[in-house]
Amino acid sequence: MTDTEDSCLVQKLSHYIELDDLSRHHLAQFELDQIDVQKHEIITRIGTETSKLYVVKSGWLYAFVDMPDGRRQLVRIFHPGDIIGFPDLAFHHATTTVQASEPACLCPFPKKRLDDVFRLSPRLTALLFALAVRDQVIFMDLVRAMGRMSARERIVSLLLDILHRLRITNVSMTDTMRLPLSQTEIGDLLGLTNVYVSKTFRRLEEDGFIKRDGGTIRILKEGEMTEMTDFSNRYQDMDISWFPSYTTRLDQAL
Amino acid sequence: MTDTEDSCLVQKLSHYIELDDLSRHHLAQFELDQIDVQKHEIITRIGTETSKLYVVKSGWLYAFVDMPDGRRQLVRIFHPGDIIGFPDLAFHHATTTVQASEPACLCPFPKKRLDDVFRLSPRLTALLFALAVRDQVIFMDLVRAMGRMSARERIVSLLLDILHRLRITNVSMTDTMRLPLSQTEIGDLLGLTNVYVSKTFRRLEEDGFIKRDGGTIRILKEGEMTEMTDFSNRYQDMDISWFPSYTTRLDQAL
DNA sequence: CGGTCCATTGATCAGATTCAAGCATTGTGG
DNA sequence: CCACAATGCTTGAATCTGATCAATGGACCG
Numbered sequence: 336m337t338d339t340e341d342s343c344l345v346q347k348l349s350h351y352i353e354l355d356d357l358s359r360h361h362l363a364q365f366e367l368d369q370i371d372v373q374k375h376e377i378i379t380r381i382g383t384e385t386s387k388l389y390v391v392k393s394g395w396l397y398a399f400v401d402m403p404d405g406r407r408q409l410v411r412i413f414h415p416g417d418i419i420g421f422p423d424l425a426f427h428h429a430t431t432t433v434q435a436s437e438p439a440c441l442c443p444f445p446k447k448r449l450d451d452v453f454r455l456s457p458r459l460t461a462l463l464f465a466l467a468v469r470d471q472v473i474f475m476d477l478v479r480a481m482g483r484m485s486a487r488e489r490i491v492s493l494l495l496d497i498l499h500r501l502r503i504t505n506v507s508m509t510d511t512m513r514l515p516l517s518q519t520e521i522g523d524l525l526g527l528t529n530v531y532v533s534k535t536f537r538r539l540e541e542d543g544f545i546k547r548d549g550g551t552i553r554i555l556k557e558g559e560m561t562e563m564t565d566f567s568n569r570y571q572d573m574d575i576s577w578f579p580s581y582t583t584r585l586d587q588a589l
Numbered sequence: 590m591t592d593t594e595d596s597c598l599v600q601k602l603s604h605y606i607e608l609d610d611l612s613r614h615h616l617a618q619f620e621l622d623q624i625d626v627q628k629h630e631i632i633t634r635i636g637t638e639t640s641k642l643y644v645v646k647s648g649w650l651y652a653f654v655d656m657p658d659g660r661r662q663l664v665r666i667f668h669p670g671d672i673i674g675f676p677d678l679a680f681h682h683a684t685t686t687v688q689a690s691e692p693a694c695l696c697p698f699p700k701k702r703l704d705d706v707f708r709l710s711p712r713l714t715a716l717l718f719a720l721a722v723r724d725q726v727i728f729m730d731l732v733r734a735m736g737r738m739s740a741r742e743r744i745v746s747l748l749l750d751i752l753h754r755l756r757i758t759n760v761s762m763t764d765t766m767r768l769p770l771s772q773t774e775i776g777d778l779l780g781l782t783n784v785y786v787s788k789t790f791r792r793l794e795e796d797g798f799i800k801r802d803g804g805t806i807r808i809l810k811e812g813e814m815t816e817m818t819d820f821s822n823r824y825q826d827m828d829i830s831w832f833p834s835y836t837t838r839l840d841q842a843l
Numbered sequence: 844c845g846g847t848c849c850a851t852t853g854a855t856c857a858g859a860t861t862c863a864a865g866c867a868t869t870g871t872g873g
Numbered sequence: 874c875c876a877c878a879a880t881g882c883t884t885g886a887a888t889c890t891g892a893t894c895a896a897t898g899g900a901c902c903g
Contacts, residue, residue: 385828398729400729400733402733402737402738402819403819406737407737408732408733408736408737410729410732410733411729421722421725422722422723422725422726422729423722423726424718424719424722424828424831425719425720425722425723425726425827425828426723426726426823426826426827426828427826427828430726430729430821431729446828446830446831447830447831449831450831450833453711453714453715453718453832453833454711454833457707457708457714460707460711460714460718461707463718464678464707464714464717464718464721465678465679466679467718467721467722467725468675468676468677468678468679468721469676469679469680470725471675471676471721471724471725471728472676472677472679472680472684474725474728474729474731474732475652475654475664475665475676475684475685475728477728477732478662478664478728478731478732478735479654479656479662479664481732481735481736481780482662482735482777482778482779482780483656483660483661483662483780484656485890485891486890486891517848517849517850518849518850519848519849523736524736525736526735526736526737527891527892528891528892528893529849529850530850530851530852530891530892530893530894531890531891531892532850533849533850533851533852534851534852534891535891536850537850537851537852565656565657567684569680572680572681573679573680574639574678574679574680574681574700576700576701577678577700577701577703577704578707579704579707579708739858739859740858740859771880771881771882772881772882773881781859781860782859782860782861783881783882784859784860784861784862784882784883784884785858785859785860786882787881787882787883787884788859788883788884790882791882791883791884
């Protein structure tokens with residue numbers, strides 16, 4: 336790919352800092368190859384060796400773990416522009432199974448290709464670091480939802496989370512979004528059963544919070560829903576004040 | 590502090606990679622100051638400006654968020670050698686409140702002091718990055734526990750998690766540990782009530798899984814408990830194969 | 844056209860909460 | 874040194890949210 340047309344990874348990261356040519360060059364190294372995957376195809380299987388990361392070009396995917404009794408827990412949803420595999424960087428074996436929830440296109444690249452970024456671009460490294468710790472906060476929000484919220488509140492906070500995530504790269508988006516997840520998948524993400532997800536969605540619709548139409552969903556009372564769940568948008572602003580500048584050189588060493 | 594006596598931060602990080610003198614020097618910059626805090630004293634309050642991080646020298650602390658109805662959700666426990674505040678790096682305002690669960694000693698340092706590490710030590714940066722993504726996996730484990738496990742299993746997996754964390758820096762530790770958390774705090778961490786935590790602990794003791802004595806707890810059937818919760822130790826091994834080497838120099842740039 | 848997946852709905856069940864009371868321990872001020 | 878308050882753990886009874894079980898119907902697909 337040329338540096339002139341922005342990939343969705345570049346687009347997403349540009350939301351936080353101005354990317355210089357060197358950074359764009361580094362990021363382009365992550366998107367040299369690409370593969371297509373089918374709906375429900377498994378990308379990485381838990382327990383297998385981790386050697387690669389993936390940039391999502393299109394499609395939704397998710398990571399999950401199986402429980403001994405056959406149930407499962409989704410832990411994360413991936414959208415275009417997200418990078419799959421960071422959590423596994425720290426381990427020799429994958430900690431989750433990653434599966435496509437719809438047809439998708441991915442760019443695989445080896446772990447080792449991060450080396451250049453770490454050695455040559457402290458500022459881009461800081462951005463990746465910030466994204467990693469930002470994701471920790473996203474997990475805390477999920478823990479909070481699952482630990483102390485009712486089924487209704489959990490579903491509402493999931494919808495708001497997805498809405499804000501999609502708005503980063505799609506500023507024109509208002510209140511309607513595609514939701515390519517089954518109710519079973521949503522339940523597996525929020526610690527509920529598919530049955531109760533169905534009942535809760537229906538009640539949300541009856542109460543005028545949402546409007547469903549096929550695979551899309553419309554958020555009708557965003558303000559009320561935000562207040563109901565004490566929701567914070569984690570995708571908008573980022574503190575970049577502590578990032579090293581691009582001009583920093585190593586030869587300033589002690 | 591001199592470089593000869595290892596701080597618990599250095600001790601903990603040394604578990605994963607050999608730290609060279611430069612790295613030790615960088616880490617020493619995190620422990621220049623130190624403050625004592627009392628039991629239940631609040632270190633950082635949610636919503637206030639984030640400017641500092643803290644290295645824990647002694648004592649246990651935890652991070653939590655309040656719910657509108659007065660309940661709360663703990664999201665993380667800190668032990669000696671842990672760094673407090675990474676998740677807030679990405680934000681201008683603190684996302685959690687951090688409180689001491691017992692008297693503790695902390696070393697505060699400004700965000701900006703990470704700059705040197707990012708610019709001058711790619712390998713140490715990679716280690717911090719690996720710890721950040723490792724923590725994501727810890728959060729996934731917590732999500733899994735709260736989404737798909739019974740109260741008994743959640744408590745068992747918490748006990749195993751703490752046991753393995755303490756064993757990193759205390760290799761002599763076998764099956765007995767101090768647990769300076771009230772049952773209310775444990776409930777707030779696992780999404781349970783203090784009442785049910787009490788009932789569940791009692792049953793675990795009756796069934797011979799644990800033995801309690803004042804503030805300490807003994808794990809009697811570690812193997813069985815590990816299997817019951819499908820527990821994975823996230824603290825033992827780390828994949829450092831992709832880390833840049835210490836000798837890497839920036840002047841290899843394109 | 845039959846099979847599969849998914850959403851829906853009702854009846855029943857259970858794990859965990861809520862409410863309430865009692866007891867032990869610790870800390871504090873008189 | 875004691876009285877008293879505050880905190881934490883325990884236990885029981887009633888209640889409720891969400892799970893389980895089961896059946897139905899629609900949409901899609903080979």
